Amino acid sequence: MQWINLSPIHLDALKEIGNIGAGHAATALSKLVNQMVKMEVPEAGVIRFNDIFSMVGREDELVACVISKVSGKAPGSILFILDEKSAHALVDLMMGLKIGTTRELNDMTSSLLEELGNILTGAFLTALSQATNITLVPSVPALAFDMLGAVLSSAFLEGGCFAEEVLIIRTRFFNDQTKIDGHFFLVPEVKALSTILKSLGLSI
Template sequence: MEPWEKLNALHLDALKEIGNIGAGNAATALASMLGSRIQMTVPRAGVLPLQEITALVGYEEDPVACVEFSVSGPAPSKIFFLLSEPSAYLLIDLLLGKPQGTTRELDEMGSSVLTELGNILTGSFLNAFAEFCRLEFKPTVPAFAFDMLGAVLSSAFLEGGYFSDRALVIETKFYSEAITISGHFFLIPENEALGKILQSLGLQLD
């Protein structure tokens, strides 16, 4: 039996709260980089098959940029930060101080800008998460891909060494009304991490 089969509504609410606190901090970091208000949706948490995780973001063939991190420490997890193609290009323009609409395809410079952005936002996410749970997280070097959503998400799991076809995901969507940006944060605690995270919040799995 997978540990996530013991999750109840209270546990899921606690995990959503982690998503809320982590993504809230990341959204604040992004807002201060861009000088624009960034909003986020209420996080969702649940155990989903890969195909449904894809459906949370869009269609399998939609082009997306994805920065992937493995997080080590007492609660090993994965973090994926995804951006739609138009959002990725717009963010490259804004962060490089170019007029909007300049970037029309992804080059090496653009890939590094997005990887670095992922680095900063993931750092903010993890800091808030760590402080809230009193756990220590160490993210690995980021990995980057820009391609079809289906190919990118499945490979983020497989190439990151996560081999189940279901995962416990905590998902937050962030967006802005002033500038057209839409992105997703996924936190995927590995099996042994789940109990540790809940325990740190005073909850037990059994």
């Protein structure tokens, strides 16, 4: 099966998957930071690798990216990307500090963000597993804090995704009060796609 043959029904099903998973992740995040975190309606689609960057920001912008690899019957990757200010704000919120206290990431705050990625990924996958009856196992996450271009391209390449075009399900988390802006990407592998769609009763 080629990505390109996805029908609107397939894409709607994938958006719904994104909705369920990201909804749980947003709830988990809200509880963690004790503030209402909102999310955009998820988008699903096949896009050119080079177009992914502009969905998030400028290539030279500083971002923190937590990546988890998903194994099991529907393998893929999950990426959680935060701009620099949001990463610092989330650390402050999780540690109960005044917003603006954290000004740089060190080993401790990096582990904190990795753990945040772990919790969000876990919430996302649990919801997804329940909806599809497929067992999905996340890896221990890895974090990079650097230029968006370097981080995002490496997240795909080092995770073993080499395609010209990739299927992504993405949403944006945000909070107006403390200006948290995060992007959440689910990048299923080709074989995962058919497994997920079949589990939802769709033929491919």
